[in-house]
Amino acid sequence: MMHTTTTMDSAVTAVDLVQSGLLELGDGCRIHPTAVFVPADMLGTLRPIVLGARVVLGAFTVVHGGTRVGDDTHIGHRAIVGEPEYGYAMRQVYQGAGDTTAIGSGVVVRAGAVVYAGARIGNDTTIGHNTLLRTNVTVGSGSQLAANLTAERGTRIGDGVRCSPGSHLTADTVIADRVFIGAGVRTVNDKQLIWRDPDQEQILDPPVFEYGCKIGSGAVLLAGVTVGVRALVGAGSVVTRDVPADAVVYGSPARQHGQVTR
Numbered sequence: 403m404m405h406t407t408t409t410m411d412s413a414v415t416a417v418d419l420v421q422s423g424l425l426e427l428g429d430g431c432r433i434h435p436t437a438v439f440v441p442a443d444m445l446g447t448l449r450p451i452v453l454g455a456r457v458v459l460g461a462f463t464v465v466h467g468g469t470r471v472g473d474d475t476h477i478g479h480r481a482i483v484g485e486p487e488y489g490y491a492m493r494q495v496y497q498g499a500g501d502t503t504a505i506g507s508g509v510v511v512r513a514g515a516v517v518y519a520g521a522r523i524g525n526d527t528t529i530g531h532n533t534l535l536r537t538n539v540t541v542g543s544g545s546q547l548a549a550n551l552t553a554e555r556g557t558r559i560g561d562g563v564r565c566s567p568g569s570h571l572t573a574d575t576v577i578a579d580r581v582f583i584g585a586g587v588r589t590v591n592d593k594q595l596i597w598r599d600p601d602q603e604q605i606l607d608p609p610v611f612e613y614g615c616k617i618g619s620g621a622v623l624l625a626g627v628t629v630g631v632r633a634l635v636g637a638g639s640v641v642t643r644d645v646p647a648d649a650v651v652y653g654s655p656a657r658q659h660g661q662v663t664r
Contacts, residue, residue: 424448428455428473434463441467443486443519444498451484454507468500468519472507478531479513486519487537491555496537506543524561542579566619575608583611584619584637593625612647621656632662 416439419425424441427433437459441448449467458476459465465477466484477483484503487496503517506525511517514532521535524543529535531549539553542561553559553571560579565571569587577583591608607626611617615629618637629635629645636652645651650660 419451424450424467426450426452428453428457430456431458432456433459434461434479436461437463437465439465440484443467443500444488447500449500449502460513466500466503466519469503469505471505472509472525474507475505475509475511477505477511478515481511481513482516483511484519485516487555501537512549530567536573548585572608574606575611577611578613578615580614581611582616584617584621586620587617588622590623590625609641615645618652632664634662 416425419439419441420427425439431453439451441451451465451467452470454471454473454475456474457471460477460479460481462480463477464482466486469484483505484500486498486500488498489496501520503519504522506523506527508526509523510528512529512531515529517535518537520538522540523529524541526543527541527545529547530551533547533549533551535553536555538555539557541547541559542563544561545559545563547565548567550568551565554573556574557571559577560581562580563577565583566585568585569583570589572589572591574591575589589609591606593607609623610628612629612631614632617629617635618639620638621635621641623641627641627644630647630649632648633645634650635641635645635656639652639656640654642655648662649658650662651658
């Protein structure tokens with residue numbers, strides 16, 4: 403029997419939720435008996451959960467209120483979708499409020515992934531094992547985010563993007579369409595290295611990745627830099643300044659050593 407939690411300490415069946423209008427199941431859904439639905443956020447606000455046709459929920463998946471899933475999407479074992487943000491982060495204390503979490507059609511959310519409330523994932527995108535998408539992250543269509551990747555709050559990822567395993571995208575990072583991010587890439591959005599200082603305003607200035615650029619594995623991109631259209635950043639580079647369109651840069655600090663040949 404599937405169960406869901408409507409408060410922090412009471413459980414009802416999925417049938418009860420369907421009857422109350424808090425759970426909508428499309429034709430052909432396959433839901434593991436251990437899946438959990440949580441329509442109430444930490445403030446007690448109820449939001450319906452909508453699953454399209456032929457959606458698959460694996461063992462021990464947790465789906466929070468406000469989640470809307472398109473047709474033919476597969477959510478793997480122990481994945482969490484629609485998790486409300488709670489506690490201190492980014493100059494703000496979150497109270498556990500839910501939000502609309504939209505997952506498109508044909509999406510694969512692999513085992514162990516966590517998708518926070520307010521995130522949006524486009525059609526035919528894959529989210530890798532144990533990957534974390536924080537509050538209000540958006541991912542376009544046809545993108546592939548590999549395993550153990552973290553996209554912090556407000557990150558915007560375009561269509562047809564490939565992110566390799568183990569990379570970290572700092573809050574509000576912008577990644578345009580067709581960008582390639584190698585494994586273990588690190589991004590920085592704070593020029594002053596200020597964290598939780600009540601006397602100073604933290605100004606965030608994340609990197610920007612323009613259309614079709616490619617970032618080699620192990621590269622580090624500092625706050626405020628822009629990598630231009632189709633530019634190539636070599637593996638292990640430390641990028642401290644803007645990279646022009648079509649430039650090839652590498653080194654620490656990264657310097658230009660040629661042009662991309664189209």
